[in-house]
Structures are given as structure tokens and as C-alpha cells.
Amino acid sequence: MNVDIWTRDARTLATDAxxxxxxxxxxxxxxxxxxxxxxxxGLLPTVFGTEMRGKTGDIVTxxxxxxxxxxxxxxxxxxxxxxxxxxxxxQRSAQxxxxxxxxxxxxxxxVLRDHLDPMPAAAAITDGVITGLYDPALYRKPKxxxxxxxxxxxCLTPAMSAAEATVRQGVDRGITLAEAVNFARTLAQEPSxxxxxAEMARRAQxxxxxxxxxxxxFGRDRMAEMGxxxxxxxxxxxxxxxxxxxxxxxxxxxxxDQGPRLAVVGKGITFDTxxxxxxxRDAMWEMKYDMSGGAAVIxxxxxxxxxxxxxxxxxxxxAAENMPSATSYKPGDVLHSYDGKTIEVIDTDAEGRLVLCDxxxxxxxxxxxxxxxxxxxxxxxxxxxxxxxxxxxxxxxxAFIESVKxxxxxxxxxxxxLPLDEEYGELMKSDIADIKNLGNRYAGSITAAWFLREFxxxxxxxxxxxxxxxxxxxxxxxxxxxxxxxxxxxxxxxAEQMAAAQVN
Ligand code: BES
Ligand code: ZN
Ligand code: ZN
Numbered sequence: 001m002n003v004d005i006w007t008r009d010a011r012t013l014a015t016d017a018x019x020x021x022x023x024x025x026x027x028x029x030x031x032x033x034x035x036x037x038x039x040x041x042g043l044l045p046t047v048f049g050t051e052m053r054g055k056t057g058d059i060v061t062x063x064x065x066x067x068x069x070x071x072x073x074x075x076x077x078x079x080x081x082x083x084x085x086x087x088x089x090x091q092r093s094a095q096x097x098x099x100x101x102x103x104x105x106x107x108x109x110x111v112l113r114d115h116l117d118p119m120p121a122a123a124a125i126t127d128g129v130i131t132g133l134y135d136p137a138l139y140r141k142p143k144x145x146x147x148x149x150x151x152x153x154x155c156l157t158p159a160m161s162a163a164e165a166t167v168r169q170g171v172d173r174g175i176t177l178a179e180a181v182n183f184a185r186t187l188a189q190e191p192s193x194x195x196x197x198a199e200m201a202r203r204a205q206x207x208x209x210x211x212x213x214x215x216x217x218f219g220r221d222r223m224a225e226m227g228x229x230x231x232x233x234x235x236x237x238x239x240x241x242x243x244x245x246x247x248x249x250x251x252x253x254x255x256x257d258q259g260p261r262l263a264v265v266g267k268g269i270t271f272d273t274x275x276x277x278x279x280x281r282d283a284m285w286e287m288k289y290d291m292s293g294g295a296a297v298i299x300x301x302x303x304x305x306x307x308x309x310x311x312x313x314x315x316x317x318x319a320a321e322n323m324p325s326a327t328s329y330k331p332g333d334v335l336h337s338y339d340g341k342t343i344e345v346i347d348t349d350a351e352g353r354l355v356l357c358d359x360x361x362x363x364x365x366x367x368x369x370x371x372x373x374x375x376x377x378x379x380x381x382x383x384x385x386x387x388x389x390x391x392x393x394x395x396x397x398x399a400f401i402e403s404v405k406x407x408x409x410x411x412x413x414x415x416x417x418l419p420l421d422e423e424y425g426e427l428m429k430s431d432i433a434d435i436k437n438l439g440n441r442y443a444g445s446i447t448a449a450w451f452l453r454e455f456x457x458x459x460x461x462x463x464x465x466x467x468x469x470x471x472x473x474x475x476x477x478x479x480x481x482x483x484x485x486x487x488x489x490x491x492x493x494x495a496e497q498m499a500a501a502q503v504n
Contacts, residue, residue, distance in 0.1 A: 094132025126174025237328025268294030381444030
């Protein structure tokens with residue numbers, strides 16, 4: 001995507017379309033709309049109050065634009081002005097891009113409204129356009145006549161024209177975030193016959209080489225030597241070798257051994273059949289996205305490598321395929337985790353916590369993490385509790401929980417806390433081993449988190465259960481159905497926030 005900035009009159013921008021946001025109760029006479037009303041006498045009043053009420057989701061394309069250089073004027077309902085934040089700006093920008101691209105628009109201008117900060121506003125628009133245009137049809141032959149938007153122009157109002165340099169920074173940030181989100185979406189969209197654990201490791205490695213990160217990959221033999229009995233058990237029923245992927249970002253000019261070190265750990269189950277406790281066939285195909293947490297980690301590390309916050313960050317992905325076979329692990333098996341704790345397997349479909357526990361313990365013991373965030377499509381129960389709107393957030397350290405919540409809010413990704421009282425931990429006691437991998441039938445997301453908690457010990461830790469938010473069942477105005485890339489922006493924001501807190 002080529003992104004330019006236009007500081008002259010938006011009416012003189014010669015693109016296929018120029019888009020303007022319209023707030024509720026705005027009229028063609030409001031200061032920001034007046035220039036367009038003046039250029040197109042009588043046209044705006046024909047849609048205002050009917051097709052265009054400024055409500056979120058309203059969108060009108062006008063063609064009789066002889067008073068403008070652009071071929072079309074797109075009016076985009078933006079809702080109430082005081083509720084229009086960066087997330088809304090990103091979503092509405094994505095919506096315009098999707099609508100415009102379907103109409104054959106290849107060059108799009110978007111007018112910034114000046115009640116938001118120019119830097120994050122430019123980032124939100126750019127991010128929205130690029131993620132909005134993402135096409136999940138990875139393996140469909142493109143139709144010969146399909147076009148997409150290849151050029152975006154941000155039009156600054158006269159009041160904003162002094163901020164051009166800041167707007168450019170925002171554009172670059174938006175591009176970086178969107179590319180990271182789309183990268184994570186592609187990994188999640190890839191089917192499991194293409195994206196095996198080894199392929200996931202190769203893609204992480206290729207990204208690391210391109211972006212200047214260090215990448216280490218542990219295969220079956222290395223993990224066996226290290227004693228990662230839980231991660232290995234999950235992968236042992238599959239012909240695909242499990243992999244532990246580590247991506248390390250060390251900022252230049254800082255001593256990586258001092259100060260906070262953030263570890264971000266992702267569940268990377270490239271396909272979850274449930275194993276011997278096999279899942280029902282309905283929608284089992286979707287379980288290719290059970291590596292979305294890992295994908296978010298890899299995507300976020302790409303963005304971190306580009307944005308260069310002054311703090312050490314390690315990304316870990318625990319990748320395996322959960323299959324039923326003659327070599328599979330079985331209910332009742334006792335596993336020896338990397339941490340030293342023994343685990344009784346009650347259900348082979350509760351495999352995410354098993355691969356994660358070895359990665360978490362590794363991040364804590366060998367990786368020197370001072371803070372650990374994990375992202376995992378861990379439980380169906382979180383969808384029962386929170387639906388597809390918010391990720392479940394659980395953790396041990398109230399200050400770190402607060403940081404992650406703040407980062408998520410700033411990144412425009414929604415999370416909601418669930419409690420982790422001691423009593424829930426009682427449900428994970430085993431009669432034969434230190435812990436079992438299943439609680440009772442209630443509070444499944446919390447007992448799953450309790451299991452993970454046993455492996456991070458006293459390192460401040462937050463867990464995001466993204467099972468409900470990592471996948472969209474149907475197209476939305478602002479996003480294609482399929483993988484969402486949830487978590488990428490929050491991780492990046494968290495790293496930057498922690499780096500800033502350390503410098504100050
Ligand atoms: N990968 C699933 C969780 C999941 C479910 C993710 C639906 C996305 C959509 C996980 O490994 C799993 O199977 N969890 C079980 C846990 C149960 C066996 C305790 C579940 O949620 O049913
Ligand atoms: Zn499972
Ligand atoms: Zn799973």
C-alpha cells in the first residue's frame with residue numbers, strides 16, 4: 001500500500017474516491033462538511049437525514065462530483081463524536097476501504113477529522129485500510145478483473161497541516177501494525193496440511209532473518225534432552241514433529257540483561273482433533289486456527305523488530321499437532337513437564353495448557369523473563385462466558401494485569417477479566433501426580449488458567465484466552481471472516497508501554 005499525505009484542499013485531490021466521516025446530527029453546513037457541500041451544490045442535502053444520519057455503519061457513495069477532482073465522494077457514518085475513538089476510526093476506515101474496493105476504487109483519499117491526535121489517528125486509518133482489505137482466500141485463483149486499493153491518501157484539514165511529520169509517523173506505525181496483523185491472520189488461515197509445526201517454525205525464521213531478530217528452534221530431540229515431556233506428549237501422536245520456537249528482540253544500545261524482560265508465549269496447535277478424546281466433526285476444520293496465539297506472537301515480534309522499543313522481548317511458540325493415533329498420549333498418562341512437575345492427563349483435548357506449560361517454564365527458568373504474557377485459543381468455555389467480542393484475561397500480578405488492560409485498551413482490542421481465586425486451583429489436584437489437566441465441568445477457562453499459573457510461579461503473568469476472538473464466523477463491515485489477528489496490537493503496545501515506563 002502506497003500512503004501519501006495531502007495538505008492542500010481535499011477537493012483538489014484527484015483519486016477514485018475521497019471519503020469523509022460524518023457524525024450524528026451533523027449537517028452539510030458543519031465546518032468540516034461545508035467545503036464539500038459548497039463544491040456539490042444541493043447534493044449532500046439529498047442524502048442527509050435519510051441515507052446518511054451519521055450512524056455507525058451508514059455509508060453513501062455519491063458520483064455527481066463535478067466540483068471535486070475525485071471521482072466519488074464517500075460519506076461514512078461515524079456515530080457520536082464523543083464516542084469516536086481510535087478503534088472506531090480504524091473500523092470505519094476499514095469499512096470504507098472494503099466498500100470502495102468492491103466498487104473498483106484503486107486510489108482512496110480519507111479526510112482526517114481534527115478532534116483526534118494526528119499521530120494515532122493516521123495510524124488507525126492506515127491500519128484499518130490495510131487490515132480491512134485483507135483477503136483470506138489464500139488458495140483461490142484471483143478473478144482476472146479484480147482490483148484492490150493500492151494507494152491511500154490522508155487529507156489533512158488546514159488546522160492539521162502543521163502536523164504533517166507526525167502524521168507520517170502515524171502512517172508508518174499503521175503500516176507496521178497492519179502488516180503484522182495480516183501476517184498473523186495468514187498463519188492462522190493456512191490449513192494444517194500446509195502450516196505444520198515445522199512450517200510455522202520456517203515462517204518465523206524467515207521473518208526473523210528479514211527483520212533482524214534472533215530465532216532458535218527446538219525440535220523433538222532437543223526437547224527430549226531438555227525434558228519437555230508435556231509439549232512432546234501432545235505432539236507424539238502426529239507424524240508432524242513438534243517445535244518450540246523462540247524469537248528474541250534485543251534493542252541496540254541497551255543492556256539486555258538489565259531491566260524488565262517481556263516474554264510473550266503463544267499456543268501453536270496447528271491442528272486440534274482433540275487427540276484420543278476426539279472432537280465431534282462439526283466445525284472441526286476450524287481447529288486449524290488453534291495456533292492463533294502463536295501466530296499473534298510471531299506477528300507482534302515482526303512489528304516489535306520494526307518499531308524498536310528500548311526493551312528486551314522474547315516470543316515463544318509451542319507448536320504441535322494434536323492427533324489420535326497408535327502413538328498418541330492417552331487419558332490417564334502421567335507426563336513429566338520441563339518444570340519438574342508431573343501431570344495426569346484426564347482429557348487429551350485439553351492439550352493447549354500442556355504445550356504452554358513447558359514453554360512458560362522455559363521462558364521463566366532459561367529465558368529470564370520478568371513478565372510473561374501468554375495468548376492461547378485455550379477453551380471453548382471462554383466463548384460461553386464472553387462470546388466473540390472480548391478475550392478473557394487472567395493473571396497473578398495486579399500491576400501487570402493493569403498494564404495489559406491498558407495496552408489492550410490503547411490498542412483497540414477488547415479484553416475482560418475473569419477471577420483466579422485459590423479455590424479454583426483445588427479442582428486441578430490429581431490423585432496420582434502433582435496436577436491434572438482438567439477441572440470439573442464448570443469455570444473451564446479459569447481452571448485452564450490455573451493450570452498455567454502453576455508453571456509461571458511468582459513471575460508476574462497474564463493469560464489471554466483468545467478462543468472467542470481469534471476467528472470471525474461471518475464477514476463484518478470492517479473485516480473479512482476468518483482469522484482476526486487478535487492480540488498482535490496489544491502485545492506491541494505492551495512492549496512499548498513497558499519500555500517507556502522503564503525509560504521514564
Ligand atoms: N482448542 C480448544 C479450545 C477451542 C474451542 C478453541 C473452540 C477455539 C474454539 C482446546 O484445546 C480444547 O479443546 N478445549 C476443551 C477443554 C476441555 C477438554 C477441558 C474445550 O474447550 O472443550
Ligand atoms: Zn483441545
Ligand atoms: Zn486446542
